[in-house]
Amino acid sequence: MKKMLFIYNPQAGKGKIKSSLSDIIETFVQADYEVTIYSTKERDDARRIAFEKGQEYDLVVCSGGDGTLNEVTSGLMKCPHAPVIGYLPAGTTNDFASSMGIPKNMVKAAEAVVKGEPFAYDIGSLNERYFTYVAGFGVFTNVSYETPQTTKNLFGRAAYILGGIMSLATVKSYRVRVEYDDTVIEDELIYGMVTNANSVGGFKGITGKDVGLDDGEFEVTLIKRPKNIVELQHIVNALLVRDLGDKFIYSFHASNLDITCEEEVSWTIDGEFGGAYTHMHLQNHQQALSYLTTTITDKQVIIEEQ
Ligand SMILES: Nc1ncnc2c1ncn2[C@@H]1O[C@H](COP(=O)(O)OP(=O)(O)OP(=O)(O)O)[C@@H](O)[C@H]1O
Numbered sequence: 001m002k003k004m005l006f007i008y009n010p011q012a013g014k015g016k017i018k019s020s021l022s023d024i025i026e027t028f029v030q031a032d033y034e035v036t037i038y039s040t041k042e043r044d045d046a047r048r049i050a051f052e053k054g055q056e057y058d059l060v061v062c063s064g065g066d067g068t069l070n071e072v073t074s075g076l077m078k079c080p081h082a083p084v085i086g087y088l089p090a091g092t093t094n095d096f097a098s099s100m101g102i103p104k105n106m107v108k109a110a111e112a113v114v115k116g117e118p119f120a121y122d123i124g125s126l127n128e129r130y131f132t133y134v135a136g137f138g139v140f141t142n143v144s145y146e147t148p149q150t151t152k153n154l155f156g157r158a159a160y161i162l163g164g165i166m167s168l169a170t171v172k173s174y175r176v177r178v179e180y181d182d183t184v185i186e187d188e189l190i191y192g193m194v195t196n197a198n199s200v201g202g203f204k205g206i207t208g209k210d211v212g213l214d215d216g217e218f219e220v221t222l223i224k225r226p227k228n229i230v231e232l233q234h235i236v237n238a239l240l241v242r243d244l245g246d247k248f249i250y251s252f253h254a255s256n257l258d259i260t261c262e263e264e265v266s267w268t269i270d271g272e273f274g275g276a277y278t279h280m281h282l283q284n285h286q287q288a289l290s291y292l293t294t295t296i297t298d299k300q301v302i303i304e305e306q
Contacts, residue, residue, distance in 0.1 A: 001032055002032065002033050002059065003034050003036070003056070003058050004028055004036070004060070004061060005038065005050075005056075005057040005060045006028065006035050006036065006038065006063070007038045007049055007061070007068070008037075008039055008062065008063035008088075009039075009040045009063065009064030012064035012065045012090040012091050013064075013090040013092055017063055017088070017090050020107050023110070024088065024107060024110040028061070036057070038053075040064070040068065047074050048075065050062070050079075051079060052075075057083050058084070059083055059113075059292075060072060060083050060084075060085050061087070061110075063087070065093075066093070066096060066132070066133075066270045066272075067271060068090075069132055070130070070269060070270035073123060073289060074130040076289060077285070082289055084118045085290065087100075087102055087113075088102075088106045088110055093199075093271070095199045095200055095271075097109070099133060099197040099198040099199050099211075100119070100121075100295070101293055101294070102293055102295075112292070116292030116293050117294070118290035119213070119292070120290045121196075121289060121291050122196045122214055122217075122284050122287060122288065123284075123285045123288040123289055124194065124196060124283070124284055124285070125283050126194075126267060126275075127277060127279075129275060131269040132270050133197035133200075134195045134268075134270060135194045135267055135268070135269050135270075135282065136194065136195075136268050137191070138174065138189060138223070139171055139191050171225075171226075173189060173190045173225040174265055175187075175262065176260065176261045176265070177260045178250075178258070179257065179258045180220070180258075185222070187224055189223060189225065191221075191222070191223040192220075193207070193222075194218045194219075194220050194282050195207045195220075196211075196219070196284070197219075198211050208221065216286035217254060217255050218255070220250070220253070221244060221250070221251050222251075223235060223248060223249055224248045224250075235249070255283070256281070256282065256284065257281075258279070258282075259280040262278065263278070264276040264278055267280075
């Protein structure tokens with residue numbers, strides 16, 4: 001029998017897993033897995049258990065929101081021989097699941113795990129921290145982690161959007177130097193996003209075209225500081241129509257980038273607080289971990305509406 005470690009966050013997404021837990025376990029058992037179950041009790045539990053125990057299993061499946069997925073990813077990135085990963089999304093926005101075509105229904109996601117093929121996916125790092133699909137700073141980025149879990153659970157996705165609008169009232173900017181390949185950008189920015197995803201904050205297509213989840217490159221989106229409300233409105237409109245070629249937006253691909261700023265820049269990583277730094281090195285670890293999916297094959301990315 002193949003051995004599976006199943007790590008789940010019972011609190012994620014209004015405790016969504018509770019009603020389907022027995023169907024999920026049955027799906028795994030019917031597929032001949034010997035399942036060890038770990039229910040997380042607090043922050044960092046999922047990272048620790050994935051790091052300490054992950055290598056003893058053929059497969060690690062995790063269930064939770066982006067925070068739990070980030071913890072399992074971070075734990076397994078420290079393992080010399082990481083097993084394949086399965087993911088059952090239970091959070092609020094589930095951007096990673098959208099990008100990977102993983103069903104939002106948890107039992108269907110469990111079926112996709114047992115039927116799925118491994119897809120070798122790029123993992124990012126920001127200094128010492130790993131991220132699965134997004135590292136960002138500036139306006140919009142506090143939306144997720146400054147929204148308390150209870151509020152997220154009550155209002156779900158609307159809380160993310162509302163938080164974004166509220167934070168526009170006090171737009172903070174950062175004078176930064178960004179270096180990648182042979183290019184240097186020095187500018188005042190209100191927002192920066194380094195992604196390996198098709199969907200961020202529940203918005204599909206916001207990271208640009210030609211997104212390869214296994215190509216060793218991030219998509220980078222930087223937004224310049226608007227001088228007045230008209231320019232701000234112009235930027236919001238450009239984002240709504242996904243016009244990343246706008247004059248206020250830098251949009252490019254890079255494998256590595258260095259960002260420096262005289263003041264500390266607070267980051268969000270996969271929707272949780274990711275630390276504050278003056279020197280930031282972002283690196284793409286190409287195809288570092290494999291995730292099971294039924295919808296991405298032969299390096300072709302198919303985006304499915306669910
Ligand atoms: N039993 C628990 N009680 C409270 N918090 C937990 C528990 N287990 C894990 N956590 C922490 O809760 C945080 C948020 O969890 P997660 O992201 O999985 O769910 P979510 O917030 O509902 O989803 P999303 O972030 O996609 O909205 C994680 O950082 C995780 O470490």
